Amino acid sequence: MDSATLIQTLLNSVVASSIYALVAVGLALAFGVMKMANFAHGEFFMVGAYCVYVLYGLLGLPFPLAVVLAVPIVALLGLLTERFIFRPTRRNVLAGFMATAGLAFVLQVAAGRIWGVGIAKGVPTPYAGTAEIGDANLGWQRLIIIPCAFAMLLALRYFLYRTKFGKALRACAQDPEIAALQGIRINRMTALAMALAGASAGLAGALMAPILPVTPYIGHGVVLIAFIVVIVGGMASIEGAIIAAVLLGFIHTFVTTLADNLIATMVGVVFMAVTLILRPKGIMGRERA
Amino acid sequence: MALLLELDNVSVHYQKIAAVRGITIGVGEGEIVTLIGANGAGKTTTLRAISGLERPSAGEIRLRGQRINGMAPERIAELGIAHVPEGRRVFPYMTVRENLEMGAFLRKSGTELRNDYEDVFTRFPRLKEREKQLAGTLSGGEQQMLAMGRALMSKPKVILMDEPSLGLSPIMCREIARIIRRLHEEGRTIVLVEQNARLALALAQKAYVMETGRIALEGPAAELRENDEVQRTYLGITTAS
Ligand SMILES: Nc1ncnc2c1ncn2[C@@H]1O[C@H](COP(=O)(O)OP(=O)(O)OP(=O)(O)O)[C@@H](O)[C@H]1O
Ligand SMILES: [Mg+2]
Numbered sequence: 107m108d109s110a111t112l113i114q115t116l117l118n119s120v121v122a123s124s125i126y127a128l129v130a131v132g133l134a135l136a137f138g139v140m141k142m143a144n145f146a147h148g149e150f151f152m153v154g155a156y157c158v159y160v161l162y163g164l165l166g167l168p169f170p171l172a173v174v175l176a177v178p179i180v181a182l183l184g185l186l187t188e189r190f191i192f193r194p195t196r197r198n199v200l201a202g203f204m205a206t207a208g209l210a211f212v213l214q215v216a217a218g219r220i221w222g223v224g225i226a227k228g229v230p231t232p233y234a235g236t237a238e239i240g241d242a243n244l245g246w247q248r249l250i251i252i253p254c255a256f257a258m259l260l261a262l263r264y265f266l267y268r269t270k271f272g273k274a275l276r277a278c279a280q281d282p283e284i285a286a287l288q289g290i291r292i293n294r295m296t297a298l299a300m301a302l303a304g305a306s307a308g309l310a311g312a313l314m315a316p317i318l319p320v321t322p323y324i325g326h327g328v329v330l331i332a333f334i335v336v337i338v339g340g341m342a343s344i345e346g347a348i349i350a351a352v353l354l355g356f357i358h359t360f361v362t363t364l365a366d367n368l369i370a371t372m373v374g375v376v377f378m379a380v381t382l383i384l385r386p387k388g389i390m391g392r393e394r395a
Numbered sequence: 396m397a398l399l400l401e402l403d404n405v406s407v408h409y410q411k412i413a414a415v416r417g418i419t420i421g422v423g424e425g426e427i428v429t430l431i432g433a434n435g436a437g438k439t440t441t442l443r444a445i446s447g448l449e450r451p452s453a454g455e456i457r458l459r460g461q462r463i464n465g466m467a468p469e470r471i472a473e474l475g476i477a478h479v480p481e482g483r484r485v486f487p488y489m490t491v492r493e494n495l496e497m498g499a500f501l502r503k504s505g506t507e508l509r510n511d512y513e514d515v516f517t518r519f520p521r522l523k524e525r526e527k528q529l530a531g532t533l534s535g536g537e538q539q540m541l542a543m544g545r546a547l548m549s550k551p552k553v554i555l556m557d558e559p560s561l562g563l564s565p566i567m568c569r570e571i572a573r574i575i576r577r578l579h580e581e582g583r584t585i586v587l588v589e590q591n592a593r594l595a596l597a598l599a600q601k602a603y604v605m606e607t608g609r610i611a612l613e614g615p616a617a618e619l620r621e622n623d624e625v626q627r628t629y630l631g632i633t634t635a636s
Contacts, residue, residue, distance in 0.1 A: 270496070270500070273489070273493055273496060273497065274497065274500060276486070276488070276489060277486050277489065277497050280486045280487060280488055280489065281484055281486060283448060283468075283484075284480060284484045284486070285486075285497070286447075286448075286467070286468040286469050286472075287446055287448070287468055287469075287472055287477075287478045287480070288469075288472060288497045288498055288500045288501075288545070288549070289469045289472040289473055289500050289501035289549070290469060290497070290500055291469050292469075
C-alpha cells in the first residue's frame with residue numbers, strides 16, 4: 107500500500123467509523139431503554155437517504171437544508187415506531203421482533219412503490235471537489251461527514267450527561283422501575299430514545315445519500331454492521347458502540363481496500379465472534395446508556 | 396391522630412397467587428410504622444402496592460383520604476410517596492450526585508432544592524465525599540445512604556423503606572437506625588419494613604406482624620416487644636415457663 111492509498115484508506119476509515127457510530131448509537135440507545143432490538147433501524151437510515159433524494163434531488167432544495175430536514179423527519183418516524191409498535195408489544199419480545207421486522211419490510215415496500223425498486227437512483231453530488239491531503243485525494247462529499255457526525259455525537263453526549271431529561275433517559279435504561287418511582291415517565295423516555303435513534307440514523311442516511319446508490323434496500327448492509335457494532339460494544343453502551351464503530355470502521359475499510367467488501371463483512375463477523383469469546387458482554391460489558 | 400396513609404383490606408395477587416390477603420394498615424402523620432415478618436410474608440409486595448409498582452386486586456389505598464391505588468408509580472411519586480426499595484437499587488452507572496438529581500426529578504430548581512442537596516450531604520457526609528463517584532462502586536452501606544438521600548430529595552410526605560439494614564454490618568445498622576430516628580424527630584412519616592425485628596420495634600411507634608400475606612398481630616411497638624409470640628418468633632427470646 108503506497109502512502110497515498112494509506113492516507114486515503116485512513117480517511118475513509120474515519121468516514122466509515124462516523125457513519126457506523128451514528129447508526130449504532132441510536133440502536134444501542136433504543137436497546138438500552140427498551141431492551142428490544144429494532145430490526146427496522148436500517149430503514150431509518152434508508153428513509154434519511156430518501157429524504158435527501160426527494161428534497162434535494164427531486165425538489166431542488168439546498169443539500170444542507172435537505173440534510174437538516176431529514177433529521178426531524180426520521181426522528182418523527184422513530185417516535186411513531188415507539189408509539190405504535192414498541193409500546194403495544196413491550197411485554198412480548200417475540201411480538202416486538204416480528205413487528206419491527208415487519209415494519210422494515212413495510213418501509214422497504216413503501217419506498218419501492220413510491221420511488222421504484224432496483225434502479226439505483228443517483229443523487230447529484232453537491233460538493234464535487236476533492237481535498238488534496240499529501241498525495242491522496244478525498245472527495246469533500248465524504249469529508250464533510252466527519253464533522254457532521256462529530257457534532258451529532260457530541261450533542262447527543264451533552265444531552266445524555268448534562269441535561270435533566272438526558273439523565274432521566276439513562277436512569278430508565280439502568281432501572282426503569284426505580285426511574286418510575288422518581289416520577290420519570292417511562293413512555294416519554296422510550297419515545298425520546300426512539301426519536302434520537304431515528305434522528306441519528308436519519309442523519310447518517312442523509313449524509314450518505316449522494317455517495318451510495320439510494321435504493322429501498324440500502325439499510326440492509328448498514329444495519330448488519332450496526333448490529334455487529336452494538337453487540338461488540340456491549341448492547342446498551344453508548345461509549346461501547348462508539349469504540350466498536352471506530353474499530354469496525356477501520357477493519358472494514360482496510361479489508362475492503364485490500365480485498366473486497368464481502369470479505370470485509372466476513373472479517374467483521376469474525377471480529378465480533380472473537381470479541382464475544384474474550385468478553386462475552388462486549389467491550390463495555392454492561393447495560394448502560 | 397389523622398391517618399396520612401391508609402390501606403383498607405388490600406390484596407395483591409401475582410397471577411393466581413395471593414401474596415397479600417386483605418390487610419388493613421393505618422399510618423399517622425409523623426409516625427414510624429413498621430411491618431415485620433418472615434421471608435415471603437408479603438412485606439415488599441405491600442410497599443410495592445403503595446407506590447404503584449403492583450396493582451392491588453382488591454381494597455383501597457388512600458393518601459390523605461385520596462384513593463391512590465390504580466395510579467401509575469410516577470403519579471404516586473408526585474403525590475409525595477418516596478420508596479427506598481429492597482436491595483437499594485441505586486442507578487449504578489450514574490454518579491452519587493446524579494442519583495440525587497433523579498430523586499429530585501419532579502422538583503423545580505431553586506434555592507429550596509439547593510438547600511435540600513446541602514441537607515442530604517450534611518446528613519450523609521460520606522455521600523458528599525463521593526459526589527462524583529459512580530453509585531455502583533459504593534459500598535452497601537453507602538448505597539443505602541444514597542437510596543435514602545434520593546428519597547429525601549423528592550421532599551416526600553411518606554417514606555417507604557424496605558429492609559434498610561439488610562446485609563449491613565452492626566455498626567452500619569446502628570448508623571441507619573440513628574438516621575431513621577433523626578428523620579422521625581423531624582416529624583417525617585415512615586413505613587419501615589424490616590427482617591431485623593429488634594431494630595424495627597425499637598424505632599417504630601406502631602407495628603404490624605405479617606404472616607403469609609395477612610396481619611397476624613398489630614399494636615404499639617412497645618407492646619409487641621413484650622408479646623411472647625413476637626419474642627419467640629421474631630426476637631429469638633425463649634421465655635422460661
Ligand atoms: N414478581 C413475583 N411474581 C410471583 N410471586 C412473587 C413475586 N414477588 C413476590 N412473590 C411472592 O409473593 C410472596 C410475598 O413476597 P414478598 O417479596 O412481598 O415477601 P417479603 O415479606 O418482602 O419477603 P422478604 O423478607 O424475603 O423480602 C412470596 O411468596 C413471593 O414468592
Ligand atoms: Mg421483601
